[in-house]
Amino acid sequence: MTTILGLTGGIATGKSTVSAFFKSKDIPVIDADVVARQVVKIDSAGLRQIIAAFGPRFLNVDHSLNRKQLGELVFTHPDKLTELNEIMQPLIANEVQRQISTFKQLKVPLVVLDAPLLFEQHYENVVDLIMVVTTTPAIQLDRLMKRNQLSQKNAEKRISAQWSLIEKEKRADVVIDNSRSIEATNQQVVEWLEINHLV
Numbered sequence: 001m002t003t004i005l006g007l008t009g010g011i012a013t014g015k016s017t018v019s020a021f022f023k024s025k026d027i028p029v030i031d032a033d034v035v036a037r038q039v040v041k042i043d044s045a046g047l048r049q050i051i052a053a054f055g056p057r058f059l060n061v062d063h064s065l066n067r068k069q070l071g072e073l074v075f076t077h078p079d080k081l082t083e084l085n086e087i088m089q090p091l092i093a094n095e096v097q098r099q100i101s102t103f104k105q106l107k108v109p110l111v112v113l114d115a116p117l118l119f120e121q122h123y124e125n126v127v128d129l130i131m132v133v134t135t136t137p138a139i140q141l142d143r144l145m146k147r148n149q150l151s152q153k154n155a156e157k158r159i160s161a162q163w164s165l166i167e168k169e170k171r172a173d174v175v176i177d178n179s180r181s182i183e184a185t186n187q188q189v190v191e192w193l194e195i196n197h198l199v
């Protein structure tokens, strides 16, 4: 039997940091952000749909998607984010399901699904357990501003495009506090995996 562990949290709370730890332990990770890039790669049907909806100004000269420009639009215009989600979420869900089926056929014991929008896009029924990586709102804002070179106002808009951390924590099987060192975070993950006989 395959256990699917959903890994989520808020933007910049540390999902990629925790998923890197799983990968270092040879536990396979399906990364919804990576899938989201695959479904809009150059010449894909997904990219054609986006350009039809948003216009050719969102293409780079090499005909790839200009992610920075599209991000700036959708995270400051909620109606545009809804439109983007309507195009992208079915494409992402399809590919995620395909990858999960493959791992199940191969009887891989533990697979992680790293999905920032796990709750918002209703992946609860796709996973067996949910791990929420969290931190304080102040640390989240600070890490996001630094990583993406965003003003406080734009970082706050990106945070508010997702459910609040409190709502996500309430629905978790385990909450990992990523407010201190990465080692302290990894230690919490290992302890929980061991207690639950997942490694």
Ligand SMILES: CC(C)(COP(=O)(O)OP(=O)(O)OC[C@H]1O[C@@H](n2cnc3c(N)ncnc32)[C@H](O)[C@@H]1O)[C@@H](O)C(=O)NCCC(=O)NCCS
Binding pocket: 010, 011, 012, 032, 033, 036, 066, 067, 068, 070, 071, 074, 081, 084, 085, 088, 092, 115, 116, 117, 121, 161, 162
């Ligand atoms: C708007 C886009 C082009 C901006 O690209 P960019 O390279 O700047 O950001 P990236 O994809 O690395 O996402 C960074 C983080 O933003 C947050 N985020 C991304 N998409 C969304 C969304 N639709 N709603 C809320 N938050 C989102 C997530 O926390 C994600 O980890 C891109 O985020 C996108 O295509 N989003 C729609 C697809 C999606 O929903 N992806 C999330 C996987 S479920």
Ligand SMILES: Nc1ncnc2c1ncn2[C@@H]1O[C@H](COP(=O)(O)OP(=O)(O)OP(=O)(O)O)[C@@H](O)[C@H]1O
Binding pocket: 009, 010, 011, 012, 013, 014, 015, 016, 017, 018, 033, 116, 143, 144, 147, 178, 179, 180, 181, 182, 185
């Ligand atoms: N414990 C930590 N201490 C200091 N910095 C950290 C810690 N954990 C993560 N960071 C940094 O915070 C930023 C956000 O972390 P990360 O990219 O893992 O978040 P994420 O949840 O995957 O983000 P996104 O939702 O955008 O994909 C990164 O720049 C990362 O290097």
